[in-house]
Amino acid sequence: MNITAAFNDAMPGISPGVYSAEDFRAVSDIVYRQAGIVLPEGKAMLVYSRLAPLVRNSGCATFGAYVLRIREDDQERQKAICALTTNHTFFYREAHHFEHFRDEVRPALVHRLEHGGKVRLWSAGCSSGEETWSLGMTLLGPDRQAGIGIARRDVRILASDIATHALAKATAARYPTEDLKPVPDALRRQWTVPDGDACAIATELRGIVRFRTLNLLGEWPMKGRFDVIFCRNVMIYFDNPTKERLVARFAGMLAPEGTLYVGHSERVTGPALDHLAPTGPTVYRRKAA
Ligand SMILES: C[S@@+](CC[C@H](N)C(=O)[O-])C[C@H]1O[C@@H](n2cnc3c(N)ncnc32)[C@H](O)[C@@H]1O
Known part of the structure; x- marks a missing residue:
């Protein structure tokens, strides 16, 4: 059987005149x-x-006909791409990353903030925000007054994704109470507030996060370097050359000693390894310049 016939067989009830192997x-x-x-x-x-x-x-x-449309219409193409992204995520996913950040990275960042320095974090491919808020809660920590003090310093978390519908949910910062269950109690109590039948992220934490629509393959308008980049479960959808180019760009955007977290099934390979050293499972540190 040729490839087109196999395709048509796999699409029962769908006319090849409406959706063909060539369209796919x-x-x-x-x-x-x-x-x-x-x-x-x-x-x-x-x-x-x-x-x-x-x-x-x-x-x-x-x-x-739709293929012809999205070739010419940037907005419609963007909508189609958004519709084809996979946005599955949840709070405190891969908890060991947040524990590593809390124990190995956060103390020096908090110290720097308390001495007038600045700290920048990036949740790249943040989807609907659960990763970003988990990171933010871990940064502010379990002591509310100390966390408010941190939030008043020169600290920002950039949260970016290509999918505007996911970012809209992230920006709304309101989730079913059930969804917050994986977050340690001490953090959840300080940085979320009951909001009807849901939970809202506390304003102090919202104040340090900036959401942006950003295609990781496109131009990056950010000028400064980041102390921490989370890019987890995004590169699984990319091929190897794309992954290697992306992690090399992340390495270039990390401050010396900055930390990159990738998803549990992802690894840094290629030229980025000249600048990044593994420091734990799926955790990499930027070598000093
Ligand atoms: C499975 S979610 C991962 C969310 C979160 N990082 C986590 O680990 O739970 C993957 C996200 O990557 C985003 N994404 C895929 N390709 C992208 C690209 N080229 N630029 C920016 N974001 C992209 C998708 O829109 C999706 O929200």
Whole structure:
């Protein structure tokens, strides 16, 4: 059986006149070139189900017509890419990273802030914000007054993602109470407040976070270096050359001795290893310049 026939067999009930193997390949090529996300043939049904509502709303009768639309219309292409991102995340995911940050990284950063220095953290690929808020709560710590003191210093967390719908949720900073369960009690009590049937992130913590729409493959407008970068469970969607280019860019954006955290199934490889040394599972430290 040829590839097109196999594709059609895998799409029961979907007319090849509406969505064909060529349409799928065109979409996956656009998403790869723009956002680095690899969509193998096994994702053909997922692409169909995520894009079908956009195809309908755009007034296009077929995926082929929609492909032509997203080639020319930047906004519609951005919508299609957002729809094809995977935004799964949760509070305190991979808790050992927050424990490492608390024990190995935070003390020096707090000391610097207390002596008038500045501290910059980046949650890159933050999705709907759970990672960012977990990091922020860990930074401010379990003592409310001390945490408010930290928040008043020159400290910022940049939280970025390509998916605007996920960022909207992150910015709203309100989550079902259940979702906060993985966060240690001492942090949750200080940095969240009950809000109806949900929980809102405390204003002091919200005040130090800036959310930005940012494609990690595009230009980065940030000028300064970061003391800490979290980029977890983002590179799993990229191929090796894209990952290696990205971690080399992260290495360039880290201050000397800065720390990079990657997801549990991710590793730093390639030229970035000239500048980054592993200091624990999926934790890397920028070598002194
Ligand atoms: C699975 S979530 C990970 C969220 C969080 N970092 C965590 O570990 O729980 C992956 C996120 O990466 C974002 N993403 C994928 N490709 C991206 C790109 N090229 N630029 C920026 N963000 C991207 C997606 O929109 C998604 O929100």
